[in-house]
Amino acid sequence: MSAREALALVCDDFTELPAAEGPSAGDGPIGWPGYDRTRAAAAARSGESESVVCGTGTVGGTRTVLVSFEFGFLGGSIGEGTGARIAAAHAHARAHRLPVTVLLATGGSRMHEGMRALVQLQRLAGESARTRAAGLPQLAVLRDPTTGGGWATLGAGSDVVLALPGAQVGFAGSRVRPPDADPAAYTAASQLAHGHVDAVVPAEELRGVLGRWLSLLTRPAEGRVPPPYALGGTAPAASGREAVARARRPERPRADRYLAEVFTERAELSGDRAGGTDPGTRCGFGRLPDGRTAAYAAQCGTATRPAGFRTAARLVRLADRLGIPVLTLIDTPGAANDAAAERAGAGPAIAELFGAVAEARVPVTALLVGEGGSGGALALAAPGDTWATPDSYFSVIAPELAAAILKRPPEEADETADRLRLRPEDLVALGVVRGVVGARPPAGPGG
Incomplete structure (x- = not known):
């Protein structure tokens, strides 16, 4: 050619x-x-x-x-x-x-x-x-x-x-x-x-x-991306253990459904430019209903690999340079913690994403759509503009691991979940998230 x-x-x-x-x-x-x-x-x-x-x-x-x-x-x-x-x-x-x-x-x-x-x-x-x-x-x-x-x-x-x-x-x-x-x-x-x-x-x-x-x-949206409506259950969880159970349900809406709700078309980036990819992290740019563009970085419910954090950081930096607002979807039990993840630089990769979000000049909006496990989830959160769905939780660490750290038997994980105040409503009271999103209102006459 x-x-x-x-x-x-x-x-x-x-x-x-x-x-x-x-x-x-x-x-x-x-x-x-x-x-x-x-x-x-x-x-x-x-x-x-x-x-x-x-x-x-x-x-x-x-x-x-x-x-x-x-x-x-x-x-x-x-x-x-x-x-x-x-x-x-x-x-x-x-x-x-x-x-x-x-x-x-x-x-x-x-x-x-x-x-x-x-x-x-x-x-x-x-x-x-x-x-x-x-x-x-x-x-x-x-x-x-x-x-x-x-x-x-x-x-x-x-x-x-x-x-x-x-x-x-x-x-x-x-x-x-x-x-x-x-x-x-x-x-x-x-x-x-x-x-x-x-x-x-x-x-x-x-x-x-x-x-x-x-x-x-070349067609950036103006202003922040509003958090999507909740696509799953909207009733509040009665306890921490119930919040965790609901967030872990296999049928709970995941990132793909939320991305399809927000964007009319998308184009995805792939890879961290350092030798790795993470299929559990989706990053790219999408067209909003008004024809303008927003960027997205979405966790898909798996433990996030170092390559996923680096790809998300790459996405945030590129969007920031082009003046394109960012939406992140948080859904992970936590950062991958196996030996391969450590060798691939889990700590530096998470630090890189924290830094990219903190330095961004464009608006970053985050929505917690499922599990929010520790720093691996917080790295995608937007300081001051993070929201939660009713079927989600955010915790300093998964309840089972918290019980292990506190030297409690595994059967006390549910009680630990209750004490961690990890329900969406608790997160609002603690000032960790701005609010809990509800379902899309029914269309009015003619709409």
Whole structure:
């Protein structure tokens, strides 16, 4: 797939930006013998004068700056000319308040330009940082192959990373890996499984998926997200032990039902960008009924893994930078406490999420929809704007574990639950939550 074929795959009305300064004349910055002839031959084969084509286009109704790599031009390698064009594209994006979408297909830095090529990675990282500081989203689509510095800057450094099926993705290209390296590790599927890619998208679906992401990330809702109505029982629990039992019922509404109630459509982030994913934590952006966007981080009732906390922190930081309000749904018996969780950094991951929520400038609203076990639940709570459903509880720790800590026999767990004052009404009285949400009022005449 050429650069222009990739552009045609996602948009119809591409307008190319004027080409920025090219590479040094002759045989380039380090005098590579025959480089000028090599470059001319690459241009003749590919029809392009550099390894990127830059411009603007509309994808799914959203205008964006597009940077598309031409692998037919010296393997999509990054040289001085590449850096100049991408820098100009980012400057245009900032001047016109447009998101940046990169369609990658690159083998890395251009050998013919030596260190002058390699330092373009710093240039690209700097441009990306300035665009990030301007509050503009950056998206990447990984084509085959995406390796080397292109992956380690424009690809992995993007806010949302999509990949085409079968794409080779990795920092090490095929010619520089250890001879015994597992080739499966250098694929889009592997990068998705290990938390470095958000989705692998078939080519025929890419336009729609990319358009949805661009729309969601550029239309923030105004003000806070109100807590959803309760979808389960609304009668107050008579005791702490009853509150715990109700929150643990298998049929109790979970995060998916609440998310479906709040949003008309959603797009999800995947992974913590540190090697992990947690299927029990859902994070992403959704469209509210008024067409605006809110972000969400939702626990799904399982013990939250370190990757889940880091993914939620990633979500909160991104939403904060883009000015998008956040809704969190709390539902976990607590943070995962097995040996694997400790080795994966449970403590630092929880600390990271606490910090992201505390530092957020956008409104964060939290709703306790089930179990609220200890710090693993509190990390998603919004200081001053946390609510509870009637079939939930929040506790310093699960009653059974509290009894163990207090050196009480297991049969005293129910009594401990009563003493912990963990019912939603108790939490309101203690000042831990703002209120208990009720059921949606019945629709009036005509509504």
